[in-house]
Amino acid sequence: MNRPGLRERKKIETLHRLQEEALRLFDEQGYDETTIEQIAAAAGVSPSTFYRYFPVKEDVVVQDEFDPLIVNVFESQQEGTAPLEALRAVLAALFAEFTEEDIERVRRRVRMIFAVPALRARQVGQSDATERLLAEMVAERSGRSPDELEVRHFTALVVASWTVAISAWAETEGSKDDLAANLDKCLAHLEAGAPL
Amino acid sequence: MNRPGLRERKKIETLHRLQEEALRLFDEQGYDETTIEQIAAAAGVSPSTFYRYFPVKEDVVVQDEFDPLIVNVFESQQEGTAPLEALRAVLAALFAEFTEEDIERVRRRVRMIFAVPALRARQVGQSDATERLLAEMVAERSGRSPDELEVRHFTALVVASWTVAISAWAETEGSKDDLAANLDKCLAHLEAGAPL
DNA sequence: CATAATTCTGATAGCTACTGTCAAATGACA
DNA sequence: TGTCATTTGACAGTAGCTATCAGAATTATG
Structure with missing residues (x-):
């Protein structure tokens, strides 16, 4: 049986949190003016983690x-x-x-x-x-x-x-x-x- | 009469030289592997000058x-x-x-x-x-x-x-x-x- | 339950695209 | 030739993105 598991649930959660915080910040301050460091901080993870979920900055919206x-x-x-x-x-x-x-x-x-x-x-x-x-x-x-x-x-x-x-x-x-x-x-x- | 003038001729020349050298280098080593420093050097100008002709790297091909x-x-x-x-x-x-x-x-x-x-x-x-x-x-x-x-x-x-x-x-x-x-x-x- | 294996994370260092600023060089023109 | 406007190069700095590696968290195993 392939039950979800804690690990996978956490991953989906961080993914969504990153997308939401990014969208919010882009709305508030504009796309170019928002840095990946800010997004990561807002989502409570490190910039490294951001790049693991989204290869490029654009993908946090487009993917x-x-x-x-x-x-x-x-x-x-x-x-x-x-x-x-x-x-x-x-x-x-x-x-x-x-x-x-x-x-x-x-x-x-x-x-x-x-x-x-x-x-x-x-x-x-x-x-x-x-x-x-x-x-x-x-x-x-x-x-x-x-x-x-x-x-x-x-x-x-x-x-x-x-x-x-x-x-x-x-x-x-x-x-x-x-x-x-x-x-x-x-x-x-x-x-x-x-x-x- | 609006004759070309040396200044303008030189500008067009550098523009074309940059485009040609860029195309050549991209063909030889690939796009990502070619740096703007290399293109500028090949065309005999400084990187600053490259950016004055092309706001972004892509434009040297696309424009x-x-x-x-x-x-x-x-x-x-x-x-x-x-x-x-x-x-x-x-x-x-x-x-x-x-x-x-x-x-x-x-x-x-x-x-x-x-x-x-x-x-x-x-x-x-x-x-x-x-x-x-x-x-x-x-x-x-x-x-x-x-x-x-x-x-x-x-x-x-x-x-x-x-x-x-x-x-x-x-x-x-x-x-x-x-x-x-x-x-x-x-x-x-x-x-x-x-x-x- | 303890330990081993796997996966995820954060920190660091580094490369390159790109921006802004300023002084020096160069062509235009009187 | 001398002055003015434009172009150029040098320098410093920001941010996106990559690679690497040690440690932490989760899962699998005996």
Whole structure:
């Protein structure tokens, strides 16, 4: 049996404490003006420990664990669905489970990411990784190669839609449903060939 | 008459020397393994001078001056054209003027940008700026606001198409025309609603 | 329960990117 | 040639990040 254990619980606790204190300090004094020493002190650990949890400063805001979840949801879908529809459903299902509190956390983080260039820059690394992941999943299903131009292009477009939808949503006070609505609007607009 | 003058000529010269030596050193020893001191020494200037030309290390590869050119070409177009068609024409016209040598330089830079995460991250800052620029231009013409979801989404999609087209092209040994062909393929695919 | 093995933490030293300041050098111009 | 404006180099300092290592805390074992 793999019970949680004291060690693991403590780790998760420090992780969250670091993220929360960091977010608070960034809000209060700005990102660049906040040093890792301050964050570590606020969370009651040493700077060394901070770096063990987050390889770079940006990750204390940007890091998330959605990629494996996306894969799970996608794979548990029936084969027939069209790629675009499938991805829409995946994303919808993903944040359907979030509590109101989760959503507020996401909003704070997204706002900060798009407000601080360094964070946005770091986040693109994650987006690129997710994009490659989607490409592989989509390619596998449609019996194509993930390196094909059309496949890469498709996934890049979907990620772009998602990025616009969530950044526009974060600027508002909208609910979870508003985010879903934004995403639907964008994907529909994409499916229509992005007319203007 | 605004003749170049020795001072200005020297400045452009040092700028190019810094870029070239940097590119060479990055190729030879890798990006992270190359220090600014080395680049400066290779170009025969002090590290202080490097920072005067490039605020951050990444910019010695990433920095370009295409944005103002894009605006110029776009504004000198007739009003009637549809936004997507207009942007396609702008980009085509932009690199139509490049010499073979220019193109090779671009290819080297693009390859390096997509190979080194730090460079890719920095480049996104530029892309975001270009995206906002496009949004303003497109919005102005179509009498909309650049903050509208559809407008933002449209420009994000176009930038994504462009990114895929150029990164796929850079991986090959293709000519200037191949880049144009890639871009046409992507934009056509977008216009068709990104079917898979 | 005591001891051994494993994992986590904190302290230290060091490298490099980057900033700010100031005096010296260099080109522009009368 | 002499004066003014701009560019440059030297120096000092901050902060992000890496590597290393001894000691503390947790877990596994006899």
